[in-house]
Amino acid sequence: MATIFAGLFYLAAAVLVAGLAVRIRQYAGTPAPLKIPTTPAPTTKGGVALRLVREVVLFESLFKATLWTWLFGWVFHAALALVLVRHLRYFTEPVWSWVAFAQPFGVYAGFAMVAGLAGLWARRFLVDRVRYISTPSDHLMLALLVAIALSGLAMKYVAHTDVVAVKAFFLGLMRFEVRSLPADPLLAVHLGLVAALMLVFPFSKLLHAPGLFFSPGRNQADDPRERRHLAEWAARLDSK
Amino acid sequence: MADVTAPPLREFPVPPAIQPDAMAASQPYVATEKMQEAIGFPGKLVDDWHDKAISKMGELVGKYRSLRVYLDACVHCGACTDKCHYFLGTGDPKNMPVARQELMRGVYRRHFTLPGKLFPKLVGARELTRDVLDDWYKYYNQCSECRRCSVFCPYGIDTAEVTMAAKEILDSVGYGQKYTNEIIGKVHKIGNNLGLPGPALEDTLLGLEEDTKEETGADVKFPLDVKGAEVLLITPSADFFAEPHVDSLIGYAKVFHAAGISWTLSSHASEAGNFGLFIGNYEQMRAIAMRIREAALDLGVKRIVVGECGHAWRVAYSFWNTLAGIGSGADDPFARMLQSQLDHRYRQPTHICELTWDLVQKGALVLDKEANDHRVVTFHDSCNVARASRMGDDPGGQFEIPRALVRAVANRYVEMRPGTTHEATFCCGGGGGLLTDELLDLRVKGALPRMESLREVADRHGVNFMATICAICKAQFTKVLPYYGFNRSMVGGVHQLVSTAIRLGAKQ
Numbered sequence: 001m002a003t004i005f006a007g008l009f010y011l012a013a014a015v016l017v018a019g020l021a022v023r024i025r026q027y028a029g030t031p032a033p034l035k036i037p038t039t040p041a042p043t044t045k046g047g048v049a050l051r052l053v054r055e056v057v058l059f060e061s062l063f064k065a066t067l068w069t070w071l072f073g074w075v076f077h078a079a080l081a082l083v084l085v086r087h088l089r090y091f092t093e094p095v096w097s098w099v100a101f102a103q104p105f106g107v108y109a110g111f112a113m114v115a116g117l118a119g120l121w122a123r124r125f126l127v128d129r130v131r132y133i134s135t136p137s138d139h140l141m142l143a144l145l146v147a148i149a150l151s152g153l154a155m156k157y158v159a160h161t162d163v164v165a166v167k168a169f170f171l172g173l174m175r176f177e178v179r180s181l182p183a184d185p186l187l188a189v190h191l192g193l194v195a196a197l198m199l200v201f202p203f204s205k206l207l208h209a210p211g212l213f214f215s216p217g218r219n220q221a222d223d224p225r226e227r228r229h230l231a232e233w234a235a236r237l238d239s240k
Numbered sequence: 241m242a243d244v245t246a247p248p249l250r251e252f253p254v255p256p257a258i259q260p261d262a263m264a265a266s267q268p269y270v271a272t273e274k275m276q277e278a279i280g281f282p283g284k285l286v287d288d289w290h291d292k293a294i295s296k297m298g299e300l301v302g303k304y305r306s307l308r309v310y311l312d313a314c315v316h317c318g319a320c321t322d323k324c325h326y327f328l329g330t331g332d333p334k335n336m337p338v339a340r341q342e343l344m345r346g347v348y349r350r351h352f353t354l355p356g357k358l359f360p361k362l363v364g365a366r367e368l369t370r371d372v373l374d375d376w377y378k379y380y381n382q383c384s385e386c387r388r389c390s391v392f393c394p395y396g397i398d399t400a401e402v403t404m405a406a407k408e409i410l411d412s413v414g415y416g417q418k419y420t421n422e423i424i425g426k427v428h429k430i431g432n433n434l435g436l437p438g439p440a441l442e443d444t445l446l447g448l449e450e451d452t453k454e455e456t457g458a459d460v461k462f463p464l465d466v467k468g469a470e471v472l473l474i475t476p477s478a479d480f481f482a483e484p485h486v487d488s489l490i491g492y493a494k495v496f497h498a499a500g501i502s503w504t505l506s507s508h509a510s511e512a513g514n515f516g517l518f519i520g521n522y523e524q525m526r527a528i529a530m531r532i533r534e535a536a537l538d539l540g541v542k543r544i545v546v547g548e549c550g551h552a553w554r555v556a557y558s559f560w561n562t563l564a565g566i567g568s569g570a571d572d573p574f575a576r577m578l579q580s581q582l583d584h585r586y587r588q589p590t591h592i593c594e595l596t597w598d599l600v601q602k603g604a605l606v607l608d609k610e611a612n613d614h615r616v617v618t619f620h621d622s623c624n625v626a627r628a629s630r631m632g633d634d635p636g637g638q639f640e641i642p643r644a645l646v647r648a649v650a651n652r653y654v655e656m657r658p659g660t661t662h663e664a665t666f667c668c669g670g671g672g673g674l675l676t677d678e679l680l681d682l683r684v685k686g687a688l689p690r691m692e693s694l695r696e697v698a699d700r701h702g703v704n705f706m707a708t709i710c711a712i713c714k715a716q717f718t719k720v721l722p723y724y725g726f727n728r729s730m731v732g733g734v735h736q737l738v739s740t741a742i743r744l745g746a747k748q
Contacts, residue, residue: 026308027308027309030302030303030305030309031303031304031305032305033303033522033562034522035558035559035562036398036558038387038390038396038398038627038628038663039626039627039628039629039630039635039638039663040630040635040636040638041635042635043634055394055396059394061319061393061394062317062394064391064392065319065320065323065392065394066319066322069317069318069319073317073394127321128258129255129318129321129333129336130316130318130321132258132336132339133316133318133333133336133339133342135316135362135363136362136363137362137363138315138316140362203353203354203355204355204363205313205314205316207312208313208395211309211312211313211395212313212394212396215309215310215313215395215396215397216309216396217397218396224557224558224559224562224567225557225567225588226567226568227568227569228562228569228570228572228575229561233303234522234562237526238572238574238575239574
C-alpha cells in the first residue's frame with residue numbers, strides 16, 4: 001500500500017504544481033488590453049495590493065453580496081487554512097513553533113470546515129437560484145471536501161491511526177524514500193481523496209484561487225487618464 | 241411586438257422565484273446584410289458558424305485575460321444571482337449573471353478544458369448547437385453590461401466582459417444585432433449615432449442660440465468646428481435635439497459662456513457615444529474613438545471635455561488614452577502627437593461635471609439655487625460612470641462630484657435607498673445597446689428596481705426630479721416612467737438643473 005500511495009502522491013504533487021504553473025503562465029501571458037477595474041478602485045499599486053488582500057482574507061465582495069454565503073464560505077476557507085497549517089506537522093521535523101501553536105485550533109477548525117461546507121451545500125438544495133446553477137461537479141466537489149474532512153476527523157476521534165508512522169512516511173517521501181504506511185482503511189480513504197483533490201485542482205473551478213489574482217476587475221489600478229495602457233496586439237494598430 | 245407589462249412594485253426587495261424561459265421570446269431584430277457588411281461583418285449567418293464561433297472564442301480567450309480568467313474562475317457560489325435588474329424584473333433564471341455566463345462557459349468547457357472534453361455532463365459542458373447559439377442571441381441581448389454583478393463577485397467576474405465576447409462572436413458569424421450595428425454604421429458614415437449631418441447640426445445649434453437668447457437675453461454661443469477653440473466638447477448626439485437631453489446641452493453652453501471659456505463642437509466627431517463598446521469589438525471602438533482624436537488635432541484644441549453620457553464617459557475616461565492616445569502620460573510618438581498639444585494642467589479628458597464643479601468651487605459662476613425650488617431632486621448613478629470610471633482625484637469622485645454639483649444648484653435634494661445608488665446602483669434598464677423599441681418589455685421590466693426606490697422617495701419626500709448624467713438613462717426613463725405611473729418629464733440632466741440656476745451677465 002505504501003508504494004501505491006507514494007506513487008499516487010508523487011503524481012498528484014507533480015500534476016498540481018505543473019498544472020497550476022501552466023495555468024498561471026497562461027493567465028499571466030494573456031494580455032489585458034483595456035483598463036477595466038470595477039470602480040471605485042484604488043489609484044495606486046499599493047492600493048490594489050490592499051484590495052486583493054481584503055478580498056483574499058476577508059472576502060470583501062462576497063460580504064457585500066450575501067451574508068449567508070459569506071459566512072459559510074469564509075468559515076470553510078479559514079478553517080481549511082488552519083487545518084492545512086496543522087497538517088504541516090506531518091512534513092516538518094522538528095515541527096515549527098507556530099505550527100505547534102496552531103495545533104489545538106486546527107482540531108476545532110476541522111469541525112468548522114464541515115459546518116461551513118454543510119452550509120454551502122445546503123444552499124445548493126434550498127435556494128432555488130443556486131439549485132438552478134449547480135452542476136453535478138459542484139456537488140461532487142463538496143462531497144469530496146466533506147469526505148476528506150470527515151475521514152480526517154474520524155481518525156482523530158473514532159479510530160486512531162498511527163500518526164507517527166504517517167509522519168515517517170511523508171518525511172520519507174520528501175527524501176524520495178518509500179517507508180511503510182499504517183494499513184488503516186480510514187487513512188487510505190483520507191489520503192486517496194486528498195490526492196484526488198490535488199489531481200483535479202488545476203482542471204476545475206478550484207482555479208478560482210489563482211484566478212482572483214489575475215482578475216482585471218480587481219487587480220488593475222484606476223489610472224487610465226494618467227498613463228497610457230497598451231497591450232502588444234493593440235499597440236500594433238497605432239502604426240497602421 | 242410582445243405585450244409590454246410592468247411588474248408590480250415589491251414591498252420588500254426579496255428576489256423573485258425563478259421562472260424558467262419567462263423571457264425566452266425576447267430578442268432584438270437581427271441586423272440586415274447591408275448593416276453587417278457596412279462594418280465588416282458577414283451579412284448573414286455563415287454556413288460554418290459552429291467552427292467559426294469556436295475558433296473566434298479561442299482567439300478572444302487568447303486576447304483578453306478577463307475572458308479567460310472569468311470563464312475559469314466561477315465556482316457557482318450564487319452571490320450574483322439576485323443582483324441583475326433583468327433577473328429581478330423578469331425572474332428568468334438565464335438572466336442571473338452566472339447563468340448568463342454559463343451559456344458561454346458551457347461551450348468553453350466543452351472545447352477548451354480537459355474535464356469538459358472527457359466528462360461534459362459532469363461539469364455542465366455543452367456543445368454549441370443552433371439552440372445554444374439562439375440562446376446566446378436572446379440572453380446576451382438581455383444584459384446591459386452594467387457591471388453590477390461584478391461588484392459582488394468574490395473574484396470580480398464581470399458578466400459584461402462575457403456578454404461583449406458573445407456579441408463579438410455572434411457578429412463574426414453574421415448574427416449581429418440591428419440597433420447597435422446600424423448605429424455604428426451611421427457614426428462612421430455621418431459622424432454621430434443619430435445620423436444628423438453637418439448642415440442639420442449647424443441649423444440645430446443656431447436654433448438653440450436663438451432660444452437661449454430669448455430665455456436669458458445673453459449671447460450664448462453654440463460653436464461648431466471653430467479652429468483654435470480652447471475646449472472641444474464631445475457630447476452624445478441626443479443632446480442636440482432629444483428631450484430632456486437638449487436642456488443639459490444648453491446648460492453646458494451657459495457654463496462655458498459664464499466662465500468665458502472658448503469652446504467648440506465638431507461635425508466630424510459629433511458623438512460621444514461609442515457603441516463599439518457594446519458589441520465588444522476593439523477595432524470598432526478604436527475607429528470611433530479615432531474620430532475624436534482627428535477632430536482634436538484638426539481643431540487644435542487644448543482640452544477635451546465630455547458631456548453627460550454614461551458609457552461614453554467609460555470609453556473616454558478608461559479607454560481613450562489606450563485607443564487613441566487621448567489622455568496624459570504617454571511617451572510613444574502616436575500618442576505624443578496629440579498629447580503635446582493638450583494642456584495637462586487639466587484632466588484629459590474632463591467630464592463636464594468636473595469642469596463645472598471646479599468653476600463652482602472657484603466661485604466663477606453665479607448660481608440662484610432658489611430657481612430650482614419647485615424641484616425635489618434625487619440622483620440616479622449611471623452604471624458606467626459608477627462602476628467603470630472616476631471623476632476628480634479620488635476613488636468615488638464619480639459619486640461625489642455630480643451630487644456636489646446638484647446640491648450647489650438646488651436646495652431640495654434626497655438620496656434614494658442605500659444599496660440602489662453609488663457602486664450598487666441599478667441600471668436604468670436600457671444600456672448596453674438595448675435601447676430599442678422591440679425590447680421595450682424587457683426595458684420596462686429591467687427598470688423595476690430603480691422604479692421601486694424612486695417610488696419610495698417620491699412618496700416619502702415628494703421627489704419630482706431624478707437627475708442623471710447619461711443620454712441612455714434619460715431616453716430610457718422618459719419611455720418607461722409612465723409604465724410605473726410617473727410623469728415622463730421627471731428625468732433630466734444635472735446640467736439641466738445647472739441651466740435653471742445659473743445667472744448670466746451678472747458677474748463683473
